[in-house]
Amino acid sequence: MTDPTMKAVLYDRHGGPDVLYTARVPRPEPARGEVLVKVSAFSVNGGEVIVRAGRFRLLSGRTFPKRVGLDFTGEVAASGAGVTGFATGDRVWGVLGRTSGFGSAAEYVTVPAERVGRLPDGLDPVAAAALPVATTAVTALRDKAGLRPGERLLVRGAAGGVGNAAVQLGRAYGAEVTALARAANLDFVRGLGAHRALDHRSVRPADLGRFDVVLDTAGTDLRTFRRLLAPGGRMVTITFDPDRPAASLGYLAAGTLHGRGRVRFFSGNPTRADLDGLARHVTEGKLRPAVDTVFPLEETGAAHRALEAGGVRGKYVVRVA
Structure with a gap:
């Protein structure tokens, strides 16, 4: 990873899906207890669409640019001090915690290690992005x-x-x-x-x-x-x-x-134990991913627009890598 930047989806004002754009931003580094994940895919969730539209300005604040993306699949690219149980290259999935906000709509994301689980063997990482929720x-x-x-x-x-x-x-x-x-x-x-x-x-x-x-x-x-x-x-x-x-x-x-x-x-805030339990459900055949449409990163706005239109069957997924 020689390039210190990455692609990410941002917006500079509240509004419709058209406010979203892709730009290069500094690539994050994992702090103590965090892993850096090279993102394969993420899904579009209703909560982030509502926040982007500006319906929760009092909670989301006035600082811009803002980010989108809540869940993710990918590979561990690096680990911060104190992280155990993960190695570079491990296939993982997870959901950003309540204190982290949004930000998985990017080529890389840092996540507390307790918010990351191992992706079930044999599960396609793009399809799997429909499942963390x-x-x-x-x-x-x-x-x-x-x-x-x-x-x-x-x-x-x-x-x-x-x-x-x-x-x-x-x-x-x-x-x-x-x-x-x-x-x-x-x-x-x-x-x-x-x-x-x-x-x-x-x-x-x-x-x-x-x-x-x-x-x-x-x-x-x-x-x-x-x-x-x-x-x-x-x-x-x-x-x-x-x-x-x-x-x-x-x-x-x-x-x-x-x-x-x-x-x-309640509002979902899954831990590693929750994600590992989800993986067992997938392995046991109790749960399978349901993907409606896959969009490229540059068309994240189109994925938001499709979700707002209604009628989704499963999840709209955005492929990053």
């Missing part, structure tokens, strides 16, 4: 909801990045899975293992029946879907309404404090 589905179903065999699971947004993983895992965990998605994606989610796949635009929630677990990836109409819980049911949401963030967060807080904990909100 699946740690959110694992945590939601297994840890937050305590999904048990024979229970009835409803997945909202079943064709998306977390949703498609939740359908696969729900089936693998022995649940009866009902999936809500766009009409054009119903065959796709059936192929993932859903017992029932329904058009979310035409079916009335009141006609869906009762569920032991509801996994929400939309953040809207939470009250409506909470009413579908059977006695002892649990609802987990991984996002909130981006158009009404204050009201949405207020409802989630009230639901947790005054609703016997039946509505649970």
